[in-house]
Amino acid sequence: MRITELANPSQFLRVADRAIPWLAAATAPLFAVALYGAVLAPDDYQQGATVKIMFLHVPSAWLGMLCWGLMTLAALGTLVWRHPLADVTAKAAAPLGAAFTLLCLVTGSLWGRPEWGTYWVWDARLTSELILLLLYLAVLALWRTVEDPSRAARAVAILTIVGAIDLPIIKFSVDWWNTLHQGASVFRLGGSTIHPAILMPLMAMAAAFTVLFVTLLLAAMRNEILRRRVRTLRLLQASATG
């Protein structure tokens, strides 16, 4: 089957129906392995056990940004090809991205209390991540304001593309400003500065988070397609009886 056939919503539904149980079945053992690795990972010599918060914090930050990136691609699909599946992707991804970003902020805040002595500082990385959350909430508000789904999708697409400016700001905030948040330590020139004993569980956790995200995204997209069909049927029924 070619990838373009997926663009047909019915075809997509068929593939999603088949893929979701497998993905869900893959998510559980991945999380089991990653959590086991995270628990077994050695404590940090300074931070003690609080270092383990990172295993949730870092993957959720990545996923929060990845999700906006995906929404930006979907926004291009909406604006350039007017593709309904792109609308559905953008709509299904927004609450997931908001949840991951919130998780990132909450876990970071809980880590910050023992390590920095405060739940929150107005540091460039934290502020730009908070703005990402506000942008997610603005997108969710916009989805809930326009009744017609395809018009809502186009308005959201513009906001998504404009908001994508925040992604490089988050990524490079630790390089451009002198932040309390640590600099890049996993993906950087010259290799990671994290010890393999901690890096490996982190990567396993990132893989588990990603598969979880894909599972939830496909399920949410399937629900959205079905919801739209119900809406169309209701409108047809209303116009037939009315």
Added chain:
Amino acid sequence: MKPLSALLFRDMRIAVRVGGGALMGVLFFLVVVTLTPFAVGPDLALLKRIGPAILWLAALLASLLALDRLFASDHEDGSLDLILTGRAPLELVVAAKGLAHWLTTAVPLVVAAPFLGFFLNLDGAAASGLVLTLVVGTPALTFIGLIGAAIAVTLRRGGLLLAVIVLPLTVPVLIFGVAAANAAIAGPVPFGTPFTVLCALTLASLVIGPFAAAAALRLEIE
């Protein structure tokens, strides 16, 4: 150029006449600045320290005031359809409307700012630094706001949504505007560093704003 200048003067005339919002912004600005000392206490040293931030915040909120009517009123009376079918490029039309909005809303704020600065214990040098940052920074607020105004043009509760959409995007402008104003007053950062970033933000929004707003208008009205 003729349709653009005609549009510019039309928008400015509408703004200053009865029902237009030109002077409402300044009044709002005055009220917010007056309320602040009641909220934080009349300590002059404290007011001097947070004065630029208050003026910037008030300017940001005031520039949002008339924004939700920028395209919505044209949409309601049908002139937006006329503009969309006209020959002038929509991006330039949007930019002209943005310029008219800036001239009628932001420029009065900039003029009023040094006088309100006296309430907040800002001396002449501090006030002039602040005015400079407002002159350079407020176009960015207007042109970022254009995007939100265009997205919200056909919505019933556009005003509230507009604030939700626009305010997160204006955070960098606020950060560097206040940073530059503070640098002009107290240092220790040289004034030029945040000021040049503020200029860059304004220039970028002058480009991004009209294109994104025009795209949103084309998609919303069809």
